[in-house]
Amino acid sequence: MSRAAPWVVAAAILSSAWCASAAFRLGATFDEPFYVREGLRFWRTGSHGMLVSKGTMPLVMDAATLPIHLWERARGRVVDPSAELPEVLPWVRVAALVFWWMLLLVLAREAMALGGTEAAVVAVTLLAVEPVLLGHAALATADVAVVAPLVGLAGAFRRGRDRDTFHRIGLPGAWFGLALVAKASALALGPVILLGIEAAGRATGDRQEILGRLRGFARDLSKIVGIALVITFVACGSDWQREGSFVAWARTLHPGPLRDVMRGLAEGLWIFPNAGNAIARQVRHNIAGHHGGAYLLGEVAAGFPLYFPIALALKLAPGLPLLALALAVLRPRSLLNPAAGLTALLLAASVGARVQIGVRYVLPLVAFAAIAVAVAFARARQGAGPAVRRALAAVAVAAVGWNALAAVRVWPQGIAYTNALCGGTEDGYRCLSDSNYDWGQGLPELAEWFEAAGGPPLAIWYFGTDPLLARLPFRSLPLHVFALADGAEVAHHARGHYLAASTTLLYGTRLTEAHRRAAEFLMRRTPVARTTTFLIYDFRGER
Numbered sequence: 001m002s003r004a005a006p007w008v009v010a011a012a013i014l015s016s017a018w019c020a021s022a023a024f025r026l027g028a029t030f031d032e033p034f035y036v037r038e039g040l041r042f043w044r045t046g047s048h049g050m051l052v053s054k055g056t057m058p059l060v061m062d063a064a065t066l067p068i069h070l071w072e073r074a075r076g077r078v079v080d081p082s083a084e085l086p087e088v089l090p091w092v093r094v095a096a097l098v099f100w101w102m103l104l105l106v107l108a109r110e111a112m113a114l115g116g117t118e119a120a121v122v123a124v125t126l127l128a129v130e131p132v133l134l135g136h137a138a139l140a141t142a143d144v145a146v147v148a149p150l151v152g153l154a155g156a157f158r159r160g161r162d163r164d165t166f167h168r169i170g171l172p173g174a175w176f177g178l179a180l181v182a183k184a185s186a187l188a189l190g191p192v193i194l195l196g197i198e199a200a201g202r203a204t205g206d207r208q209e210i211l212g213r214l215r216g217f218a219r220d221l222s223k224i225v226g227i228a229l230v231i232t233f234v235a236c237g238s239d240w241q242r243e244g245s246f247v248a249w250a251r252t253l254h255p256g257p258l259r260d261v262m263r264g265l266a267e268g269l270w271i272f273p274n275a276g277n278a279i280a281r282q283v284r285h286n287i288a289g290h291h292g293g294a295y296l297l298g299e300v301a302a303g304f305p306l307y308f309p310i311a312l313a314l315k316l317a318p319g320l321p322l323l324a325l326a327l328a329v330l331r332p333r334s335l336l337n338p339a340a341g342l343t344a345l346l347l348a349a350s351v352g353a354r355v356q357i358g359v360r361y362v363l364p365l366v367a368f369a370a371i372a373v374a375v376a377f378a379r380a381r382q383g384a385g386p387a388v389r390r391a392l393a394a395v396a397v398a399a400v401g402w403n404a405l406a407a408v409r410v411w412p413q414g415i416a417y418t419n420a421l422c423g424g425t426e427d428g429y430r431c432l433s434d435s436n437y438d439w440g441q442g443l444p445e446l447a448e449w450f451e452a453a454g455g456p457p458l459a460i461w462y463f464g465t466d467p468l469l470a471r472l473p474f475r476s477l478p479l480h481v482f483a484l485a486d487g488a489e490v491a492h493h494a495r496g497h498y499l500a501a502s503t504t505l506l507y508g509t510r511l512t513e514a515h516r517r518a519a520e521f522l523m524r525r526t527p528v529a530r531t532t533t534f535l536i537y538d539f540r541g542e543r
Contacts, residue, residue: 004120008108011128012101019100019138022412023093027443028085028466029415029435032140036092037081039065044078049239049273055281058236059181060142064096082467092140099145099182100137104128106148107367110155114339115375122396123374126323127367129403132315135414136360142183143360149179150189150364151371154342157224158197169220173227180228181235184282189346189364190228194221196345200338229275236275243272286354292509294356295433300509308350311359314422314431316366317406319399324373326395330388331380339372358435360415413532415439429533433508440464442533446500447472449531457540459494461518463502480505480515487521494539498528501535 038051039061048058068088072078079088104124111123127133137144153175160167172194179186198217243266250266253259293302296310304310327334346365355361377396381389410417410425416437418428429437443466450458450472459477462469469476477493484490490499501522510516527535 003117004108004112004124007121008104008124011124012104015104015128015134015137016097016100018134018407018411018414019097020094022135022138022414024090025412025444026138026441027445027468028089028464029139029141029439029441030464032089032092033081033085033465033467035061035140036065036068036085036089039092040069040072040079040081043069046237047239048236049241052236052275052278053273053281055184055278055285057142057181057184057232057275057278059178060096060099060140060145060183063098064092064140067095068092085466086468086471089140093138096140096145097137099148103144103148103151103367106151106155107371110151110339111371111374113155113159114337114371115378118381119371119374119378121374122377123370125400126320126374126403127370129317129400129407130320130366130370131317131403131407131410131414131417132359133363133366133414134407135410135417136363138412138414141360143358143363146179146183146186146189147364147367149175149182150186150193151367153179153190154193154197154368157194158338161198169223170227173224174231176224176228177231177235180232184278185361187279187282188286189349191221191225192345192349193342193364194224196342197338200341232275232279236278238271238274240270241272242267242270243277246272289354290357290509292511295508296356297431298507303354303356305351307356308353308359308362309347311432311436312347312362312365314418314428315359315436316419317403317417318419319401319403319406320366320369320373322402323377323395323399324369326392327373327376327380330392331376331384334376334380335372337372337375337379339368339375343368343372358439359432360435413441415441416532425532429503429507433504438463438502438504438533440466440502440504440533442502442531443468443472445531446534449529449534449536450474453498453529457497459497459499459539460534461499461501461505463504463508474500479518480511482514482518484514484517487517490518490521491539491542494537495542497539499537499539500531501537503533503535506535 035056041050042048042058042062043065051058051061068079068091081088104127107127108120108124112120133144153172156171156175160171176186176190179190246266250259250263253262289303293300294304294307296304296307324335343365346362346368350362350365353361377392381392384392406417407414413425415435416425416428418425418431418437422428422431440463443464455473459475461477461479475497477499479490479493482493505515506519506522510519522537525537528538529536
């Protein structure tokens, strides 16, 4: 690892500079105000109750808001997480970069274990210039934080399969627990990763041998999951309250023994809220899908079977696919490595995912893909002649350079990055919405447009929760909650103003019938200006 250390450090410094500078330019995304508020609440009260009740695990917010809490104590005055969020949030995001550094380190270690120093250097470099990864690393969310422990889980399990109990079960259990405390979706991803490693490493032998290994794997998996759940429940803690919904449900049962037992249990079980709330909420969410459905390539549906494969095809910068394609042509067998198998398995598993509101849900897949391609690159060069070695090196340099240029051009709007398959970032909102493009982060950029335009009367139809909106001299126009008889009434409400409409509200799922009418009306008009996440229409001449 020492030979790759300078590359890892350089990648961490340069990518962190991109992320930190972007953190101060972007407004709050939809979830961040809640995360910061509840993170600070924990340090003040010791309670994770509200976080877990919303399906959110506490690790990232505990770590990222600790510096702010220490600053509170030093100055003797608490932060108002609503009024002061625009000043506080960038520093919370910077503190959250510790999880990005952790990812680069764990990624390098796993790539080196599979392919040596060259693989570690290539994997870290590819990931450090991937615009979408950088975009999410610049935010105070859990989407990047969960990736490092999942990669660590894969490495620990692969190395420990034939070792003692500590290495075979204990270390993987700890990594899995860390991933689960970071994000509840790890509960679904972790077993898939473990199954993929087990299948790849122990697929030979007769039927009895394979069945015996599967039984052993099932026993180990149950213990690993058990360790992870213990860690998660301890880390999340409890407010030692009753669960109101459980009590209400028990009281609705028909009179009889079942009602008596369930009501007694519900009213006497003072252990909530805890990690079980977060896990149960995520399970329900995954089964039901996201409210309003999903948006993809101009269409809205309850769900798209190929949502994540298509989203990845549109959101990843060309560098990683380009290098993978070159390897497939020049040395196809090099791609038959454990990380490639995990990447394919996670991609197949994503087809069944019901929550389709952002490529951020499959960022672990991107990390394993980077490892797979880097390991394949190192192996291909080891057995190749000078011409092939030079060709692969040239493609790798081009891939990194292409991605780095894309990252520089899209800064600070990394999460909005969309490749040329959808016309580039400028037109990306037509293909994907929500956290793929406009996650509510665009108010500072709109404020800059407003000032440059001379401060004209401006109404705003905004997708987001950024408290900065209350400071800006904009007229809030939540068209989706208005009683619109037809779309033309939008002109009446916006009369005398420019109207800035969030791209996710225009090109995304429809929350209400009024939302549908307003969006369709505006989509038939031509905007007179735009920022990354707002299309701006002129209604000043309307009567």
